[in-house]
Amino acid sequence: MKRRKITKIKIKLNKKSKDIIKSFFLLLLVVSGFEITLLILEKGEILPEPYDYGAYQDIPFKFNEAQSLFSQNPDKIKIAILGDSRPRCGIDPHYIDEYFDNKTITYNLGIRGINFKVHYFMLEYLVLNRLHPDIILWDIQQFDFIYSERDEDIMSLPIVGYHIIGYTPRIYRYRSLFTPSFLNLTADANAIKTRLSKEYERGYFQWEYTNYTSPYSSMTVVQVDINIDASYKEAFFKSVNALENSGTPYLVLQGPYDCIRYENDEALSQFGLVQNQYWIDMNGNEDLMDETFYYNPLHLCHEGAEKYTQFICEALDDRNMVPKK
Amino acid sequence: MKLYLFDWLFLLYSGVALGIYWSLNRHTRAQNAFLFSASLVFIGLINIYWMLLVLSSSIFNYYMVYSINNAEEAKLRKNLLLLSISTNAIMLGLFKFLDFSCTGGISLCFLLPIGISYYTFQAISCSVDIYKTRERETKRKIPHFIDFAIFMVFYPKIYAGPIERGAHFITQISKKKKMSISKAGSAIQLIILGYFLKKVIADIVGYTIKGFYNAPQDYSSFDAYLMICLYSVQIYADFSGLIDVVRGVSMLFGFDLVENFQHPYLSTNIQDFWRKWHMSLSSWVRDYLYIPLGGNRKGVKRTYLNLIIVMFIVGLWHGISINFIIWGLLHGFYMAIFRELNKRKKNHDEVQVKKLPHFLRKALFWFLTFNMVTFAWIFFRSSSLNVSFSVFQTIFSFKSMKYVSDSLSYLYVLIFFGSIITIFDIAQMKQKRPDFISRAHWIVRGLILAFLVIATVLFQFEINEPAIYEGF
Numbered sequence: 142m143k144r145r146k147i148t149k150i151k152i153k154l155n156k157k158s159k160d161i162i163k164s165f166f167l168l169l170l171v172v173s174g175f176e177i178t179l180l181i182l183e184k185g186e187i188l189p190e191p192y193d194y195g196a197y198q199d200i201p202f203k204f205n206e207a208q209s210l211f212s213q214n215p216d217k218i219k220i221a222i223l224g225d226s227r228p229r230c231g232i233d234p235h236y237i238d239e240y241f242d243n244k245t246i247t248y249n250l251g252i253r254g255i256n257f258k259v260h261y262f263m264l265e266y267l268v269l270n271r272l273h274p275d276i277i278l279w280d281i282q283q284f285d286f287i288y289s290e291r292d293e294d295i296m297s298l299p300i301v302g303y304h305i306i307g308y309t310p311r312i313y314r315y316r317s318l319f320t321p322s323f324l325n326l327t328a329d330a331n332a333i334k335t336r337l338s339k340e341y342e343r344g345y346f347q348w349e350y351t352n353y354t355s356p357y358s359s360m361t362v363v364q365v366d367i368n369i370d371a372s373y374k375e376a377f378f379k380s381v382n383a384l385e386n387s388g389t390p391y392l393v394l395q396g397p398y399d400c401i402r403y404e405n406d407e408a409l410s411q412f413g414l415v416q417n418q419y420w421i422d423m424n425g426n427e428d429l430m431d432e433t434f435y436y437n438p439l440h441l442c443h444e445g446a447e448k449y450t451q452f453i454c455e456a457l458d459d460r461n462m463v464p465k466k
Numbered sequence: 467m468k469l470y471l472f473d474w475l476f477l478l479y480s481g482v483a484l485g486i487y488w489s490l491n492r493h494t495r496a497q498n499a500f501l502f503s504a505s506l507v508f509i510g511l512i513n514i515y516w517m518l519l520v521l522s523s524s525i526f527n528y529y530m531v532y533s534i535n536n537a538e539e540a541k542l543r544k545n546l547l548l549l550s551i552s553t554n555a556i557m558l559g560l561f562k563f564l565d566f567s568c569t570g571g572i573s574l575c576f577l578l579p580i581g582i583s584y585y586t587f588q589a590i591s592c593s594v595d596i597y598k599t600r601e602r603e604t605k606r607k608i609p610h611f612i613d614f615a616i617f618m619v620f621y622p623k624i625y626a627g628p629i630e631r632g633a634h635f636i637t638q639i640s641k642k643k644k645m646s647i648s649k650a651g652s653a654i655q656l657i658i659l660g661y662f663l664k665k666v667i668a669d670i671v672g673y674t675i676k677g678f679y680n681a682p683q684d685y686s687s688f689d690a691y692l693m694i695c696l697y698s699v700q701i702y703a704d705f706s707g708l709i710d711v712v713r714g715v716s717m718l719f720g721f722d723l724v725e726n727f728q729h730p731y732l733s734t735n736i737q738d739f740w741r742k743w744h745m746s747l748s749s750w751v752r753d754y755l756y757i758p759l760g761g762n763r764k765g766v767k768r769t770y771l772n773l774i775i776v777m778f779i780v781g782l783w784h785g786i787s788i789n790f791i792i793w794g795l796l797h798g799f800y801m802a803i804f805r806e807l808n809k810r811k812k813n814h815d816e817v818q819v820k821k822l823p824h825f826l827r828k829a830l831f832w833f834l835t836f837n838m839v840t841f842a843w844i845f846f847r848s849s850s851l852n853v854s855f856s857v858f859q860t861i862f863s864f865k866s867m868k869y870v871s872d873s874l875s876y877l878y879v880l881i882f883f884g885s886i887i888t889i890f891d892i893a894q895m896k897q898k899r900p901d902f903i904s905r906a907h908w909i910v911r912g913l914i915l916a917f918l919v920i921a922t923v924l925f926q927f928e929i930n931e932p933a934i935y936e937g938f
Contacts, residue, residue, distance in 0.1 A: 154647065160908040161651035167912025172919050382684070386677040 199252050202337045203344050204267050207248035210343065211272065217246040218463055221268055222344070223260065224280030226253030227396045231441040232278065233450045234343040240454040241463050245276075249344030256285045257376040265383045276462055277384065277391040278453065281415075282424075283408035286369045286377070347443050348436040355432040357400035360425055365405040374411055381414050390462050395422045396449060397429040399438045421456050423449065479508060480622070480715050487719060494642050495612075501719065502612050505621035509580060516579040524618040526553065527589040528611050531596050535608050543597060550593040554586040562786045581624035583783055587750055588618065592632040594754055613639040622715040626708050626935040628726045628746035635721070643720030648904075655903050655915065656714030659890075662918040663707030664933060667883050671700040674879050679847060682857045690860040692876040697847050698840045699883050701934055702731060705744070708933040729891035731839075734831035735808075736800040739839060747783070751776050769805065774798035784846075789854060793845040800838055 154162070211219045218241075222232050229251025237247045250263065260281070268274065340346060384391050393415040402425030416422075423429060434445025441449055457463050483504045490497040510517035530550040537543045561582055592614075599606055609617075609632075617636050678685060678693040685693065709726045716723045730743035740748045756776045762769040774795060781794020822830065848854040897905045903914055 158647035158651075160911075161648050164908040164912035164915065165651065165654075167909065168915040168919065171913065171916035175916075175920055382677060382681070386680045 199337060200263065200267070203248070203250050203252070203341070204272070206338075206341075207250060207272055207344065210246060210248055211274070214246040218244055218276065219272075219274040220245050220247040220276045220278060221272055221274035222247065222249040222251060222278045222280065223264060223268060224251045224278075224394075225255050225260075225282065225285060226251065227282060227440060228278070228280035228394070229253055229344070230346045230348045230436065231396050231446050231449050232280065232345070232453065233347075233443075233446045234345050236447055236450040237454055237457075240451070241457075245463060247343065249341075249346075251280070251344065251346075256287055257281075257373050257380060260285065261376040261380045261383070264380050269383060269387045269389065274389065276457070277389055278394060279380075279384065279391055280394045280396055281377075281412070282395060283365055283367075283403055283405045283412075286373045286405075286408050286411070287367055345446075347446075348440065350433055350442040350444055351436065353399075353432060353435050353437060353442070355399050355435070355438070360400055360402060360427060360430065362402045362404060362425070365403050365408070367405055367408070369405075369407050369411075377411055378414065391419060392453070392456060392460070392462065393420045394453065395420075395424045397423040397426050397434075397441070397445075399432060399435040400430050401425070401438060418460065421453070423452065426452075428452075480718070484718055488645070491643060494640070497643070498610075498612050498616060498639060502616050502619065505616065505619040505624070508621040509619065509624060512580060519579050520581070520585060520619050520624075521615075523554075523557070523585065523589065524615040525611075527592065527618065528614045530589075530593055531614065532608050534593060534596050535600055535606060537600075540601070543600060547593055547597045551590055554590050558582060558586040559786075562782070581626075584623070584627040584629050585618045587629050587747075587783075588632075591629075591750060591754055592617070595632055609636045609640065620716070620721070622712045622719070623723060626705070626712065626933065628709060628712075628724050629750050630724060630746070634724060638721050645718075645720060649717060652904050653714045653717035655911075656710045656717065658915055658918050658922075659903065660707040660710030660712075660714060662922050663703040663710065665707075665922050667886065668700050668704035668707060668933070671696050671703065671879060671883055674876065675700065679849065679853060679857075682853065682860045685860055686865045686873065687861050687863060689873050689876055690857060692873070692880055694840050694844055694857065694861070695884075696876065696880055697843050698731070698836070699880065699887060701843065701846075702727075703883070703887060704934045708935055729895045731836060731887070732832070732891055732895060733835050734828055735835055736797070736804045736838060737808075739835055740797070740801070747780065751780055755779060766806075766809075770802035773801040773805070777801065788851055789845045789848055792851075792854075793842055796842045796845065800842075 207221065220234075220237060222228050222234065229249060232249055232251070234247035234249050238245050250268065252259065252263070255263075260279075264277075264279070268277065395412070412420075429441075429445065429448060431445075434441055434448060436442040436445075483501075487497060487500055487504070490500055506517055506521065509520055527550065530546060530553075534543050534546045534550070537546060561579055596606070596608075608614075613636055614632075616639050617630065617632060620635075623630070675693045675696050678690070682690055682693075706727045713723045713725075724746050726745050728742040728745065730739050733739040733742055756772055759772045759775060760768055761772065764772075775798070777794045777796075777798030778791065779794070780797070781790040781792070784790040784793075844857050845851075845854050848857060903911050906914065
C-alpha cells in the first residue's frame with residue numbers, strides 16, 4: 142500500500158518581510174481597536190454628538206433629511222432655504238418645485254429662533270461644505286442680530302474646533318469607518334425624529350390661518366431699538382463672504398411682516414452688504430398686507446406663504462437662476 | 467466620467483487591474499498588453515478623445531524613435547529629431563493655448579487633455595536620447611511598440627507624472643516583474659502617506675485659504691502673510707501626496723518611478739530648492755534645455771540668460787498665463803542672482819554672514835529661500851495678475867488684524883501642519899529615502915501607519931478636490 146506523502150509548504154521570510162507583516166498586523170489591530178472602541182462607546186450612548194445642538198435639534202434632523210432628499214434627486218436643481226422661523230413657515234418648498242415643473246428639488250432649512258451666528262454655522266459648515274445646493278435662498282431679518290445666550294454653546298464648539306485644527310468642523314466621522322457619511326449627523330433620540338418628521342414637510346412648517354387680526358390698518362414703520370453686538374455683525378459679514386466665495390448662486394430675502402416695516406439703522410446699514418440684484422426686500426411690501434396671510438405679526442400662515450413663495454419664484458425666474466420652463 | 471486620483475473608483479479600478487495583471491505574470495507580453503489596454507480604457511473612461519490623442523501621440527512618437535534609430539544619414543536623423551520635437555511642442559502649446567483661451571473668453575474652448583504636459587516631455591526626451599545614442603554608436607534595439615506605449619500612457623502616472631525617462635522606465639517594462647512582501651508593504655505605505663498628505667493636510671489647508679485668494683484685500687497683512695505661507699504647505703502636501711500615491715500604485719504593478727521631491731522646503735538656497743522640487747521636471751529642463759542652450763559653458767551673461775529662459779519655459783509648461791510666466795521668470799532671476807552672489811562669495815570670501823554661527827547662518831538662508839519661494843507662489847496661485855498685486859498690496863500695506871481669533875486660527879493651522887510636514891521631511895532627509903517609514907522599527911511603523919489611517923478617516927474632506935498638479 143502506498144503511503145501518501147504529506148507535503149508541508151514552508152514559506153521562508155526574511156526579517157524585513159516579517160517586520161512588514163508585523164507592522165501591518167499592528168496597523169490592523171490599532172485601527173480595528175479604534176473602530177471597536179467607538180462602536181462600544183456609541184452603543185453605550187457614551188459618545189456624544191460632537192456639537193451640542195441645545196434647543197436646535199431641528200438642525201441635524203433637517204440636515205439629514207435634506208441630504209437624503211438631494212442625494213435621491215441627483216439630476217434636479219437643488220435649492221436650500223436658509224433662515225430663521227420666518228422662512229421656516231413662510232416659504233413652501235413644494236410650491237417652488239411645482240412652479241419650476243419639478244426641475245428643482247427644494248428643502249427648507251429654516252430653524253426657529255436662530256440668529257446670525259447660527260446662520261453662519263449652518264451656512265459655512267453644513268450647507269456649503271456638505272449639502273452643496275445649486276441655489277441658496279437666504280432669508281434674513283434685522284432681529285437676527287439679536288443676542289441670545291443659548292447660542293453661545295453651539296457657536297463655541299465649531300469655532301474652537303476650527304481654530305485648533307482649521308478644518309471644517311463638520312460632524313466628525315468618529316462613529317465608524319464604515320458608517321455612511323449621512324448617518325454621522327443624527328438627532329439625539331428617535332422620539333425627536335418622529336416628532337419632527339410629523340411636524341415638517343420638506344422642512345416647511347405649515348401654519349393655518351387662525352383668525353389673526355392685525356393691530357394696524359395701514360403700513361406702519363416701527364423703529365427697532367436693539368444694540369447690535371460686534372460678534373453678530375462679524376457673523377453676518379462672514380456669512381456673506383462665505384456665500385460669495387462659494388460661487389453658489391443665491392438670493393437674499395427679507396420677508397414681510399403684517400402691515401409693519403421694521404427699521405433699525407445699524408442693521409439696515411449691515412444689510413447694505415447684500416443689497417444688489419440678488420436682494421429681495423419684502424419688509425413693508427404692500428402686496429402682503431392682507432391679515433389673512435398671517436399667523437401672527439411676524440409669521441406668515443400657509444396662504445401667505447404661498448403668496449410670498451410665488452414672489453420668490455418670480456424673482457428666481459426674472460434672474461434666470463433656474464432654467465426656463 | 468470624473469476619475470480623480472484620490473477617489474475610491476481609482477482604487478477600485480487599480481485593484482481589479484492589479485488582480486488581472488498579476489494573474490498574467492507568467493507571460494510578460496500578455497501582462498504588458500493588458501497594462502496597455504487597462505491604461506487606455508482608464509483614460510477613455512475619463513474622455514474618449516483624450517484616449518485617442520494619447521494613442522496617436524504614442525504611435526507618432528514610436529514611429530519617430532524608430533525612424534531616427536534606423537536613419538543612416540546624420541542629416542535625416544537631425545531632421546527627424548526636429549520634426550519630433552516641434553510636433554510635440556506644437557501639440558502641447560496648442561492645447562495649452564486652447565485651455566488658456568477658455569479663461570480668456572475666446573470661443574475656442576477645449577479641456578486640457580489629461581497628462582499631456584507629462585507625456586509630450588517624455589516623448590521628446592526619448593527621441594533626443596535615441597538621437598544622441600545613435601550619434602555615438604550604431605543602431606540600438608528599439609523597444610516593442612506596446613512597451614513604448616506603456617511608457618507614454620501608464621495610467622497611474624498620467625495624472626501628474628513624474629516625467630520618466632525611457633532608459634529608466636522602458637527597461638523595467640520588458641523585464642519579468644517580481645513582487646515581494648517588503649515591496650508591496652512599501653507601496654501600501656506610500657499610498658497611505660500620500661492619502662494623508664492630500665486628504666488631510668492639503669485639503670484642510672486649501673480650505674483655510676480658499677476665501678483669501680478671492681478677496682485678499684479683506685484680510686490683514688499678517689493674515690495675508692500666513693495665507694501665502696499656508697499655500698506653500700498646501701501645494702507641497704498636495705503634489706507630494708499625489709506623487710506618493712502614484713509611486714505606490716506603480717510599485718504594486720512592479721515599477722519603480724523616479725523620485726519627485728526630496729524635502730525641498732529644507733533647502734537653504736534656491737538652486738538647492740530646484741534640485742529637490744519637482745525633480746523629474748527640473749532634471750528634464752536641465753538635460754534637454756539648459757545644457758543644449760549652452761548651460762554655464764558660454765560665459766557668465768549667457769548662463770544667466772539660459773537660466774531665465776529655462777525657468778520661463780518651466781512657467782509656460784504649467785500653462786499659458788501671465789501669472790505662470792512671471793512665476794517662472796521670478797525663479798529664473800532668483801537663480802541668476804544666487805549664482806552671481808555665489809560667484810562673488812567664492813572670489814572674495816568675505817561675506818558678512820560668515821561671521822554668524824553656522825546654525826544661525828543656515829536658519830537665515832533657509833528663511834530667505836522659503837520666503838522667496840513662498841512669495842513666488844503668489845503668482846502661481848492667483849487667478850489673475852490683479853489678484854497677485856492685491857495680495858502683495860495687502861501684505862505690504864501693514865494693515866492691522868481684523869479678527870484676532872481668525873489670525874490665531876491661521877497661525878495654528880500653519881504651525882500644526884507645517885510641523886507635520888517638517889517632521890516628515892527631516893525623517894526623509896535622515897533616512898535618505900521618501901518611504902522613510904520603512905526604516906523605523908516595526909512597532910513604530912505600525913503605529914505611524916495607524917495614526918495616518920485614523921487621521922485620514924477622521925479628518926478627510928468629503929469634497930473631492932482634484933489635486934493641483936492634476937490640472938497640468
